[in-house]
Amino acid sequence: MTYVRRDNTPPMRDCFELQDTDAGGRIGELTVPRANRTIETPALLPVINPNLDTISPRRLADEFGAEILITNSYIIYGTDGIREQALEDGLHELLDFPGAIMTDSGSFQLSEYGEIDVTTEEILEFQHAIGSDIGTPIDIPTPPDVSRERAEQELATTQERIELADRVDTGEMLVNAPVQGSTYPDLREEAGRHAEGTGLDVFPVGAVVPLMNEYRYDDMVDAIAGAKRGLGADAPVHLFGAGHPMMFALAVAMGCDLFDSAAYALYARDDRYLTVRGTRHLEDIEYLPCSCPVCLDHTPDELRALPDDERESELAAHNLHVTFAEIRRIKQAIRAGNLLELVDERARGHPAMLDGYRAMLDHAAQLERTDPVSKGSFFYTSHESARRPEVVRHHQRLDRLAVPDSLLLTEGESSSSDEFDDSWRIEPPFGPFPRALSKSYPLTAEVPDRTDRSALEAAADGVARLVETNPESEFTLAHRSWPAGVLDRVPDRVEVVDLRADQV
Numbered sequence: 001m002t003y004v005r006r007d008n009t010p011p012m013r014d015c016f017e018l019q020d021t022d023a024g025g026r027i028g029e030l031t032v033p034r035a036n037r038t039i040e041t042p043a044l045l046p047v048i049n050p051n052l053d054t055i056s057p058r059r060l061a062d063e064f065g066a067e068i069l070i071t072n073s074y075i076i077y078g079t080d081g082i083r084e085q086a087l088e089d090g091l092h093e094l095l096d097f098p099g100a101i102m103t104d105s106g107s108f109q110l111s112e113y114g115e116i117d118v119t120t121e122e123i124l125e126f127q128h129a130i131g132s133d134i135g136t137p138i139d140i141p142t143p144p145d146v147s148r149e150r151a152e153q154e155l156a157t158t159q160e161r162i163e164l165a166d167r168v169d170t171g172e173m174l175v176n177a178p179v180q181g182s183t184y185p186d187l188r189e190e191a192g193r194h195a196e197g198t199g200l201d202v203f204p205v206g207a208v209v210p211l212m213n214e215y216r217y218d219d220m221v222d223a224i225a226g227a228k229r230g231l232g233a234d235a236p237v238h239l240f241g242a243g244h245p246m247m248f249a250l251a252v253a254m255g256c257d258l259f260d261s262a263a264y265a266l267y268a269r270d271d272r273y274l275t276v277r278g279t280r281h282l283e284d285i286e287y288l289p290c291s292c293p294v295c296l297d298h299t300p301d302e303l304r305a306l307p308d309d310e311r312e313s314e315l316a317a318h319n320l321h322v323t324f325a326e327i328r329r330i331k332q333a334i335r336a337g338n339l340l341e342l343v344d345e346r347a348r349g350h351p352a353m354l355d356g357y358r359a360m361l362d363h364a365a366q367l368e369r370t371d372p373v374s375k376g377s378f379f380y381t382s383h384e385s386a387r388r389p390e391v392v393r394h395h396q397r398l399d400r401l402a403v404p405d406s407l408l409l410t411e412g413e414s415s416s417s418d419e420f421d422d423s424w425r426i427e428p429p430f431g432p433f434p435r436a437l438s439k440s441y442p443l444t445a446e447v448p449d450r451t452d453r454s455a456l457e458a459a460a461d462g463v464a465r466l467v468e469t470n471p472e473s474e475f476t477l478a479h480r481s482w483p484a485g486v487l488d489r490v491p492d493r494v495e496v497v498d499l500r501a502d503q504v
């Protein structure tokens with residue numbers, strides 16, 4: 001399968017190249033010149049605290065295949081001893097990590113403690129001096145639900161810092177341009193457009209952690225959608241602070257490429273065990289639903305019996321294994337063209353995830369722009385499937401089809417009578433299409449025999465669209481007992497026949 005580029009897209013930025021897409025999700029290559037590495041995205045950056053490593057960076061590379069990690073340059077800057085060592089030997093030797101290293105700037109500390117004793121220029125120059133591969137200016141992570149005035153003011157400050165960062169000489173180091181804007185999607189969009197207009201390289205969508213902590217996945221989706229509208233298709237996007245594997249598929253489908261996980265270690269410290277369907281507490285687990293080395297080697301009782309530090313380390317290792325496994329599963333889903341089926345599956349893990357998925361489908365037209373015109377096979381797996389980008393596209397493209405003066409739209413057999421000029425098929429959730437298209441994607445969809453109301457409503461909306469764009473033609477709809485509420489969506493001038501009523 002190849003990535004289908006839309007007409008008139010600008011040339012791709014130097015450090016990021018898209019390989020494959022599915023809905024808003026993509027497989028990309030992020031070139032990190034200072035590390036002399038190309039990182040395949042979606043990628044996970046484990047967070048390393050230079051003062052305490054639950055799992056050493058060397059182990060992250062060798063055992064887990066981590067190609068890139070993230071650490072906090074402000075902690076290094078502020079810790080005597082480590083600071084000097086980092087300046088002398090460089091970050092890669094300090095951490096003993098062979099891959100690429102991204103550094104954060106202290107923005108989090110700023111938001112927690114109100115002030116920090118370093119400027120954007122100083123911290124960027126420090127990040128460059130210690131050998132960071134991707135540096136970060138000090139932005140203002142505006143929390144959700146603040147007044148619009150505050151969100152605008154803080155965004156203006158973030159934008160000044162980004163412009164400043166663009167002027168600092170950071171050599172080959174890539175630099176993050178954070179996208180803020182709180183819970184105002186239009187501010188996120190403006191922030192994205194401004195950030196992309198600078199010469200900076202990677203675009204973290206910031207301050208979404210409070211939304212995730214409160215399970216507000218729908219608001220998170222709206223924030224990402226806003227940022228993405230401003231950023232454009234070829235910008236590498238980092239969902240900053242997002243480390244729970246449960247929401248990766250959703251975030252990738254929205255167009256996020258990088259994730260960082262402190263969760264693997266933080267959760268382990270509290271005896272929490274990550275799964276793709278949510279978090280479990282170790283004391284509640286009777287069976288381990290995982291085949292990573294930790295779970296194969298231990299029973300839950302054995303894990304519980306370990307000394308605190310060993311248990312923390314084993315749980316952190318499991319948490320990382322499931323997290324990396326989910327990234328691989330998502331990449332495979334993008335290659336196979338069934339990312340949205342995976343998102344649908346993950347949405348069943350928690351009602352708040354379902355809200356996130358439903359919010360994502362509110363942006364189906366936005367996702368449609370990067371969705372390939374042809375994929376493996378559309379699986380209709382829930383009533384949400386009726387709102388997928390493929391259905392939106394089919395409806396949009398009904399305008400392009402030539403319609404005869406008199407047309408039968410039928411769920412049954414083609415009509416042999418000469419009452420009609422032609423007869424098209426009706427297939428929920430897509431609606432009407434000429435028989436010649438039956439073998440083209442997405443009309444080859446696998447749909448359940450026991451159809452649901454959402455699929456019928458989407459099909460009826462397709463009929464309405466076709467009828468409205470062809471005012472000169474006459475239409476007859478032959479359906480299999482669609483309920484009255486569904487038929488209400490079909491324009492009055494369509495003649496309606498119930499195929500099942502005729503069989504009685």
Ligand SMILES: [Zn+2]
Pocket residue numbers: 290291292293294295296318319321322
């Ligand atoms: Zn495991």
